Amino acid sequence: MSVITIQCRLVADDETLRHLWEFMAEKNTPLVNEILERLGKHSEFEIWVKTAKVPKTVIKELCDSLKTQEPFIGQPGRFYTPAITLVTYIYKSWLALNRRRQLKIEGKERWLEMLKTDVELEQESKSSLENIRTKSTEILASFATHQTHETNHKVRGRRSRKPKDGKADRPDKVVTIKPSRLFEAYRQTEDALTRCALVYLLKNNCQVSFVEEDLEQYTKQRRKKEKEIEIERLKIQLTSRVPKGRDLTGEKWLETLEQAVQQVTHDEKEAKSWQANLLRKSSSIPFPVVYETTEDIKWKSTIRKDFLFVLTGWESLSLKYIVTKDTFIYFIAF
Known part of the structure; x- marks a missing residue:
């Protein structure tokens, strides 16, 4: 897959830029967050973890059911497709990492079965x-x-090399x-x-x-090879570390803090979950809106001989990008 990076400057009035930010921060990013959360609670989630694949049709169905609800309604049509694509990318990466954890667990447990005095x-x-x-x-x-x-x-x-200074080969x-x-x-x-x-x-x-054989040393070796604590930690990661969205307002963090202050945890797993949420640093930038095909771009030329391109779905907002030497924004075409 080739990647072409173009340096561009976004040209639009303040009202248009504000409108764009509201779409990305108040509608599109919450939409991605909600899809990520619902996938983690899906009845077939365990099957996806084992197969290391989430059907894109399931993600699309979730998006279609949400785009008629508040606050996700009213976005440009092109925003829903990138949300589906982005969630697909996130889960594909997460499932690959999860698969490696599973292989680690299987390897350690297999060694435990093999190891004998x-x-x-x-x-x-x-x-x-x-x-x-x-x-x-x-x-x-x-x-x-x-x-x-x-x-x-x-x-x-x-290609053979001659030994230097008449020295024989090592x-x-x-x-x-x-x-x-x-x-x-x-x-x-x-x-x-x-x-x-x-x-x-x-x-x-x-x-x-x-x-x-020193049986005492063997016991220590078995403990070291087995790594029971690490196996348990990996198993917890398999079930608890589902992909998280972006908490732009800090609302989720405050909810967790309130729970930790006012409630008592039911078990160690819940306590670790609260701790992870409080220590986790969430990005304050909305999820990007990905345009994957050249069909989404319309190129134009100006009197000043600048090159413009307009993203499909944003013509009504007069959003245009001028290709200049200034480095303000990066548009990546796949």
């Missing part, structure tokens, strides 16, 4: 610790060989196995001994240890 690994594999170590050594050697071949293949594709670096490869191998194999050997390597930082 050496004794438990012996029992699961029905083999001795010595055999597990031997298998771990074979796995490391196999991965190191494969990784070396990949590296050499990449080097052959590059010896090969020690091959480091990435834990992600061991996790992938674990998912792909069903052999009990191989799976136990992979877990053994993962909990020993991808190395074969010949030191007897």
